[in-house]
Amino acid sequence: MSRLNRTLKLAMLFLILLVPQGWVANFSYASGSHGGEHHQEESKGPHGGRLLEQGDLVVELALVERSGKAEFRAWIQEDGKALDNAELTLTLVRLGGESQHIALYRDANIDYWRSQEHLAEPHSFDIELSLIHKRGRAKWQFESHEGRVKIDESTAEKAGIKTAIAAPGVIQERITLYGKTTIDHRSLSHVRARYPGTVVTIEKALGDSIQKGEKLATIESNDSLQTYSLIAPISGQIIDKQASRGEFSGDRVLFTIANYKQIWAELQVFPTRRGQIARGQKVSITADGLSFDSTIVSLAPGGNGTPFAIARAMIENPEDIWTTDLMVQGDVVTHESPAPLVVENQALQPFRNWTVVFVKVGDAYEIRPLELGRTDGRVTEVLSGLNPGDRYVTENSYLIKADIEKSGAAHHH
Incomplete structure (x- = not known):
């Protein structure tokens, strides 16, 4: 629903921007004699020409x-x-x-x-x-002219129209796996007292962020009766606290610290797909509007009698936007093949009986009907209709299509 609302808002903004600038596609003909001295209105002959x-x-x-x-x-x-x-x-x-x-x-x-x-x-x-x-x-x-409109740079920018250069690319074959995020156990620390004794002070609370070397608590050793500081061995967040002032520390875990700057995506690989998945393969991980491109770093049995293996991929999480126990989808690249020319799938629009992109030259935008080849859901191979180096619209191309159709410039000879 949010994507639909965003699309409707963009379309309304685009129309608002057009009105004050008088942006109406002009497809009148300017004709003249040699030297450009004579101009006349277009008139039709008996054969419709x-x-x-x-x-x-x-x-x-x-x-x-x-x-x-x-x-x-x-x-x-x-x-x-x-x-x-x-x-x-x-x-x-x-x-x-x-x-x-x-x-x-x-x-x-x-x-x-x-x-x-x-x-x-x-x-x-x-x-x-x-x-x-x-x-x-x-x-x-x-x-x-047909299928052509003009948009100045300011209007295009405000409408969110973006472009890219047509170039060679790679068509990927992918397999989709599912799983969840988990903590990297190398980034988990269970903190105990070095010398059993009485907890004198508590410096940090459950949920606090902490840096490596910061004091967690003060302990008085039973043997020496000397106090010492309990120090955080890693940076992260306190996810469990079992220490209270005045208690005997014993050998139990007093604090548990987790660092979420890197977490795992653990993807389930069932036997029918086991032969297609290997270490080193690229994988795109998505969950609830989040995405991250990673690599499979390990493939191991699922354990506990589960019928699947676990493929693990690291997610870099410097802003802590990923959490653990998220259900994720992993699109694993199993094969890549080069293509001489590709366009982004989001650029493609149906137009008459074609699939087209809109090329941009200066302030002008015009349809280019394409003959298409292979696709992987991200990009599509172009067999004809576009040249390498052409600049084409990738985002909000539907706005250009709508204006061409509205202006009656879709097919004018």
Whole structure:
């Protein structure tokens, strides 16, 4: 419930941040003649494409998708008549600067020009269309963006949007074990009087923290009638006290001190998994919102006739946030294999019929549909759709997805 509340608060904050800054995705087209002197509103042609005009020349350009493939088609007229002989090329520049040059061809049995190159998703580009014909040249430049929004750094930071660099990684095979935390018995001390006698003073109470060398009590020896100090042999916390002033100390334990700066996770390993668990394996230990990455340091019989072995891993606990007797889960890495490119699983979002991440270039964010491979629950292998070195959103990517869908920029040609 707390995670859901946090998510809702982030979403509300994000929307609040957008309103005063007027952050609305702008997907209008800016078109112009060569040199950028002429701009016009977008108009549609009879085939549903974009009309581009310059003098007596009219070009209708459409991006047509069929059976999962896309191609550009163009219809060209000069003085109201179809133009048969021309050289028509497109330069597509994607977010990040990657460019693609495309030539359009006309077959004898069709009335339009068409591209043959593969067009990867998303179909989001800055476009330059160049036309060469016997009477001269013409050029148009315009934007055709989809799945893209802009967010300034301040808004992104306030919304909790975080990014990472796409890079090679490791896919892990894991086995989940269960157990509990226990004290490291090397960090447990039972303190007795060196010389039996009367307890004269008590310096520490049950539950007190204590440093090695501090005085616990004063004892008067029965033999010498001399007093001496009972000193703490380790730092830690007094978890048991059996000493009172005026009592005879005898040989019993007067104080028990435990140091919780390091504790054990003891994980149960049943016979069916015994062959997969070994010393030195990495293990991620989690309990009640806590987590710690450790290593299995020992594997021993459970004892007392139990049917399982015990795998022990050390938890460093300098802030005393872990306690003993916590029920824990241990995800043990049994195998690792390299992957040329991985992304964090939390970055992945469903979008249309794809799984996508959002790449970041400057203040712009844009979808990248991915072909995915192996996963281990933490990271997923990327087979295509992303390049090493691309910066992508890892946290709160759902906010970007929501704004793209809200703005109607999900699929615009």
